[in-house]
Amino acid sequence: MVAMKRAKDLGLDSGFDRSARTGPATGFARWCARTLRPAVLAAPEAADAR
DSSP, rough: OOOHHHHHHHTTTTTOOOOOEEEEEEHHHHHHIIIHHHHHSHHHHHHHHH
């Protein structure tokens, strides 16, 4: 708990500024649809569940 509090005090959850290098911000739902869903469906375990 102490280590987590220290990290928070040092700005752990302050985020970071985006630059052209990191790309544009995306919404969580869009990321899920474009990235997470295809990755989950491509997993071998997903084929067994179909």
